[in-house]
Amino acid sequence: VGGALAGISPRLGAAETQYPPEIPSWTRSLGPGVVTDPYGVPSPFEKGVIRRNVPWLTAEKTSSISFSPLQHLKGIITPNGLFFERHHAGRPEVDPQQHRLMIHGLVDRPIILSMEDLQRFPSVSQINFIECPANGGMEWRGAQLNSLQFLHGMVSCAEWTGVRLSTLLQEVGMKPEGKWLLAEGADGAAMTRSIPMEKALDDVIVAYAQNGEALRREQGYPIRLVVPGWEGNTHVKWLRRLEVGDKPWMQREETSKYTDLMPDGTAHGFTWVMEAKSVITSPCPEMPLRGSGIYQIEGIAWSGKGKVKAVDVSVDGGRNWRQARLREPVMSKSLTRFSLEWNWDGNPALLQSRVIDETGYVQPTLSQLKEARGTNSIYHKNAIQTWQVTPDGSVNNVQV
Amino acid sequence: VGGALAGISPRLGAAETQYPPEIPSWTRSLGPGVVTDPYGVPSPFEKGVIRRNVPWLTAEKTSSISFSPLQHLKGIITPNGLFFERHHAGRPEVDPQQHRLMIHGLVDRPIILSMEDLQRFPSVSQINFIECPANGGMEWRGAQLNSLQFLHGMVSCAEWTGVRLSTLLQEVGMKPEGKWLLAEGADGAAMTRSIPMEKALDDVIVAYAQNGEALRREQGYPIRLVVPGWEGNTHVKWLRRLEVGDKPWMQREETSKYTDLMPDGTAHGFTWVMEAKSVITSPCPEMPLRGSGIYQIEGIAWSGKGKVKAVDVSVDGGRNWRQARLREPVMSKSLTRFSLEWNWDGNPALLQSRVIDETGYVQPTLSQLKEARGTNSIYHKNAIQTWQVTPDGSVNNVQV
Amino acid sequence: ESAGYYGYGEPATKEQIAGWDIDVRPDGKGLPEGSGTVDEGMNVYETYCSSCHGAFGEGMGRFPKLAGGDGSLTEDRPEKTVGSYWPYASTLWDYIHRAMPFFAPQSLTDDQVYALTAYVLNLNYIVDGDFVANKETLPKVKMPNEDNFVWEDPRPDIHNERCMKDCRDTVEVTDSAVGKNLTPSTTGPLDKGLTE
Amino acid sequence: ESAGYYGYGEPATKEQIAGWDIDVRPDGKGLPEGSGTVDEGMNVYETYCSSCHGAFGEGMGRFPKLAGGDGSLTEDRPEKTVGSYWPYASTLWDYIHRAMPFFAPQSLTDDQVYALTAYVLNLNYIVDGDFVANKETLPKVKMPNEDNFVWEDPRPDIHNERCMKDCRDTVEVTDSAVGKNLTPSTTGPLDKGLTE
């Protein structure tokens, strides 16, 4: 082993391979030094790992969604740069020096807090998923999109740090008639949702940090509500105002939108909880199989009602199931990873996963949901996903 | 409330404030739409939140360190862009298609794995801190740097996903004489460390993901070792080779470096574990107090031997202590947050934190460490940090 | 701890609250002074709204329809509009005032918002052409679909046993996304949006 | 599961292993064929090494010293060099071969590395000027500081009780970072490195 005295790095050259027995060019040279990127970015080799949108879904990118690349993600933390987006009037550029949080209504001491003020209160951190209730909503009538990212990528998970609403409401002195809370954003949609006080005092936080650093603009910088386990839309971003009231406000997002239309013409409102759901992330349409052999079927599961208790996997379209291994840590209202070993013989297969949460709720099939709710309720489609495996290893989105 | 018919957004103007009762300009306009940043970046208002280096510490940025901005971080996850850096020959640009992991030595089946091969094995995720054993090492002889970032910023924490070494070693069929493992990097330093088999089979992983996405280049893209609780240097980055042997290799990094010189001229080698440590992150030199009143003293604690059991805080330089609140989740070999309420009367104070880990080990004072080890052992300075609070709210690094 | 224990921030003054407190409830709480007629609304609508929502609220491209769809909620393709779906008229005032026109939210006067509310209600045949919207009249407008809302979550509406073996007889693929040509690229650069 | 259960990857061939297996142990395992003299080493050293480490291993700026420091380990400012500190000669061959010269690692021939090893050992008066380094001679070189290493971790070396009240009498500030002018900026752009 060794080069020639004459030239430094004599084996460097365009036609060279970089694997054994060759010594790669990056081992025979110096890389750029520290603080080349004072704020780091992914390797250029990862440039395909990005949020993507579906142009035909929405009228404008300013009122639209982008999907997290679940096919590339590991573990339970979604890196901040890949957290899914949902804006109703674009992503405002809020100046944290000028931004304020007003808390008023049925309170003794209406106050205005600067972002510095807010960060002085006792804080908590919690790892919670956020899911848009429209996640997968384009598939009620049939299979449309052949991609994990577009089918399920409106869910992400982060460690949120902020102040409990209960701390803030105690500070302003809530009046006993205060039964509801209105949360309002500072974006162009001035996004609003009514939240019942019981939930507000339970586990809701005003978050200013996401995975250790300040919230990203796409997630509500400088502050947002985190309403663990509830519809993503309730996690009001760019939060500017909290009003305590005695009744819900029946805002546009809780009447015209985010209500579930049934086949008989009635509609269900205040369907806040994201019921338990799971999906196999590997294999998936973007990550096909490469020949028969041993695979670890892997995926994510979550429940808006608490912890994931178990996940089962079927390779025969739901006829038979085997319990998967849950990966630590299993936390309440957080993504949980599961996996199950599978020796693929190269024959066609229909892969499914099915979560059971700590309330005993078993993830339903799409047929069951359709029977109960028809095909026009848009939101809360937490049905079992079927991936069709073909002999060439391709994986397709199908319905059974 | 409302504008004038004549002009759209009539109240927009440079001299305007953006706080109540004014309606901010970002509420009266549309922001940019989704996928404006397919891979998101922090708000420009956060541009000061970056890794920084100390130019006088090292000869070259290619063999140097940068520090994580702990003063800005919340919770326990370090976002990938702010994870501290330590390179010995710069940050190589490794092509994951060409990169290989070779496993050989005292094994039955020496193999070469592509990155795709590696990702097919059963995987695990774990949240672990990594700390450079030289963290704070410039302060043995006296207080030098007046900054949390530079004093303690060589520790970060992430969710790592990868394959257990035990899985890989089982696959290659380790021979019974295999008592040590050599891990080697593909950087220009071809970084190597010897790791005893007991640790290797315990909780070490070959990681390919960090906080959900592919490792960053600064942290060893595409693969690195994660050796929970041990010296950062053992977590070999850009991992290319694992050799099983019957003796340690006594490489440069475990002889010339990362050994602890005692006052009598002897030196301690194989001092792998990072003993328990804690530091108050708020207030700190970068985050001074703003007038008397109630503060939450907050900080981080960790132990290479397992879980943090308790953290105590003193405001009188270690004379009296109060137990702090630990923030959930408390995980083994992970950062843990603590906080304690403090009503500052505006008088001078000396703040300290002291961690107790699950082995019962109590974080020592600097005087104790100096008495035991002198001032030339460089590494493993896990002493209690003292912050001096002056009446104007400034916070300074002092030694007592 | 009691209220004001921390004492951070500043008291919100009446004026400051008034500047930000824009929400309106079905009972009328939050509606300001002012008023607007259907005719006035038509003018404002033509200036600021019709380019996206169509001259008669029929929608444009994928911009929402504001009128029509009556009786469609039980059909195969329901059209959920202000008239066919929305339970409360207050929401219309509130939403136009806070969020429209899309490119310049909160730029309209309260009178304009009253007028637009009257106009959109009239487009939906909910109020007559001589309707004057103000804080007295609006809370009294009964929306046609109000009583079809159930404000309680009926879920869990599916109760499954955790069957492990022989859980179903046949499995038939009823639909597949293959060949539908609806999936944007999942590698390389982003697909260009159809609207750009 | 037994070895080869998953069967992923490819067998590593002898040739492939030889290309990457560069480590050398104190007992000489890993040392290749070849050899080098102190004189040859001096030439190579002048070409590739002296610019950073100085003509006689005395170091340059903050680039490491490679020679000297004998007897300094117990002094106030120890100088840890190959001669004064390193426990094994094999490490010198291994490290030069894998990592030096800094800007072009793994570019030297094995003979060159033997020669450099001989030269640096000679600079430290560990071997004579006629020393020939090869896989037989190197493992026999006894380094002066070898026996001062303890290869067992003596920690925990501090055993504290968890005292909560009146734990110490006086607290005196013995040193402060204030005014030392050593702290780079912690806001705004990065400080420019002194070496750039």
Ligand code: HEC
């Ligand atoms: C530039 C395009 C545009 C203009 C101009 C515009 N709108 Fe809209 N409007 C939208 C979009 C887009 C939405 C949906 C926003 C969302 O996704 O939250 C919307 C939603 C609405 C809705 C709610 C529809 C529903 O069913 O939930 C109403 C009501 C409305 N607009 C009224 C108006 C009025 C009144 C005006 C004029 C003052 C106006 N719009 C001007 C684009 C526009």
Ligand code: HEC
């Ligand atoms: C461009 C500058 C440069 C050149 C040229 C260079 N070195 Fe180095 N050398 C370094 C640096 C920087 C380090 C420390 C690397 C680190 O931090 O891991 C080092 C470390 C060393 C060490 C380890 C020192 C210790 O105490 O741990 C040895 C031995 C060494 N070099 C030998 C050589 C030899 C022999 C050559 C010529 C073949 C050479 N160096 C050429 C910069 C250089």
Ligand SMILES: [Ca+2]
């Ligand atoms: Ca070649």
Ligand SMILES: [Ca+2]
């Ligand atoms: Ca709902």
Ligand SMILES: [Ca+2]
């Ligand atoms: Ca003004």
Ligand SMILES: [Ca+2]
């Ligand atoms: Ca050590």
Ligand SMILES: [Ca+2]
């Ligand atoms: Ca109000």
Ligand SMILES: [Ca+2]
């Ligand atoms: Ca070897």
Ligand SMILES: [Co+2]
């Ligand atoms: Co060689």
Ligand SMILES: [Co+2]
């Ligand atoms: Co108004």
